[in-house]
Amino acid sequence: MRGGTWIYAHNKIHQVEHENVGTEGAHKTELLAEAGARKLTRYTKRRIREHPARVVEKWEHRTVRTNADLHFQKMAQEHPELQSTTVSRFLQKQKIRRDYQKKARQAAKEGAKAAQKTGTAMEKLGRAVGGAIKRHPIGALLLLLLFAMFMILNSAFSAIPILSSGMMNAVVGTSYTSEDTDLLAVEDSYVSLESGLQTRIDNIERDNPGYDEYRYSLDEIIHNPHELASYLTALYKTYTPSEVRAELQRVFEKQYTLTLTEIVEVRYRTETDTWTDEDGNSHTDTYEVAYDYYILDVELTNRPITSFAPGLLNAEQLEMYHVYLATGGNKPLLFGGGSPDGTPSEDLSGVQFEDGTRPGNPAVIEIAKSQVGNVGGQPFWSWYGFDSRVAWCACFVSWCYDRAGMSEPRFASCSTQGIPWFQSHGQWGGRSYPDIAPGDAIFFDWEGDGRADHVGLVVGTDGERVYTVEGNSGDACKIKSYPIGSNLIYGYGLMNWN
Secondary structure, three states, X not given: OHHHHHHHHHHHHHHHOOOOHHHHHHHHHHHHHHHHHHHHHHXXXXXXXXXXXXXXXXXXXXXXXXXXXXXXXXXXXXXXXXXXXXXXXXXXHHHHHHHHHHHHXXXXXXXXXXXXXXXXXXXXXXXXXXXXXHHOHHHHHHHHHHHHHHHHHHHHHHHHHHHHHHHHHHHHHOOOOOOXXXXXXXXXXXXXXXXXXXXXXHOHHHHOOOOOEEEEEEOOOOOOHHHHHHHHHHHHOOOOOHHHHHHHHHHHHHHEEEEEEEEEEEEEEEEEEEEEOOOOOEEEEEEEEEEEEEEEEEEEEEOOHHXXXXXXXXXXXXXXXXXXHHHHHHOOOOOOOOEOOOOOOOOOOOOOXXXXXXXXXXXXXXXXXXXXXXXXXXXXXXXHOOOOOOOOHHHHHHHHHHHOOOOOOOOOOHHHHHHHHHHHOOOEEOOOOOOOOOOOEEEEOOOOOOOOOEEEEEEEEOOOEEEEEEOOEOOEOEEEEEEOOOXXXXXXXXXXXX
């Protein structure tokens, strides 16, 4: 009866399809819903019928294996002779397993009977659901679509915590794991080793007197702090200054090689000898006299840590070294040398600068302003002597001074080189210094930890703000400005242009 009703309905719909396009669409939707309903009904019935058997089978395999092993271990403790040979252990296990399989199959049959009753009830429910779908096919299709959308959205929202966790793990996995205080203390220790090396070179002639000539061939004493931190993190994961003291010395000795070589050259000098003959005539003889000329040849070579790290790290450590180096340990400003400011360069048009009592050097500023828009810091860091990109704000300032004809100051680190140079030359002004001039170096403390981590050049002031040209401001050369006396300003390196 129900099938005849459906056939009659189909025929009636077909009679008006050519007159009503909307009806034709409805009929196609109905047919699609019926097909989906039939497939859903069959799938539901099959899963309901098979579910008890699947559960029993899985339970049987897992239980037999686990219980047999546990039982054998118990028997082995009570009867050590079972462990005498490999064959006896194997036979005992097989016997125990067969016993448990027999018991498990009996238990499974009883469980299946109970599950069959549940399955029958669920099958009846499935038939009822199927009937409802056939009576309301379009509604069922809409429900299916809503269910599909729900599952998609649910999967998407479920993935958000996983994605977030993955991103967090990625950040943690590429970060320096030591405390910032330890990272900075180790860096200071390495700088102290470099300072000691510089002192030794400065005193070469005092400590090695008596030579006719001293010849110097010296690489610059400088290192990339992130190369050092990346190397130590890859090697130790987490470290303190005391834990890496010996390793620091090893790295230092591989990076720097100071060689003193004595060279003896045979040279000749012209000498004269005046004498008087028996007639009272004076004579002068000229001749060449050989002598030893002593030269002390002083050579310093500097190998970047990257060049010898592969020989000190295993493959996994070397891979992590390159990861830390690429990310800067997710602390790119830790050792100084950059600004995180990603905002655009500012416009100086309309700014009315006030003149101070110090004249400054506008030529340096014109050189610096000509580089606005540079991204990546080339040629500044390569000019300084680095083989690859480093935090290059100090290199930029040094490059500008060099282009203006000054060999000093020349520095690549704000806190360990730049500021000590200005302070040791009596050319330092604090945050509120009132008479800054074009070309002065302006140092910043982004972290508020009392250490300078960025440097630029002063363009001038309008009485309320100080305007600057900075390298490595968001990895670019930009013009920026700050309120006079801003807490971001660490102090000023004063260039005595007169």
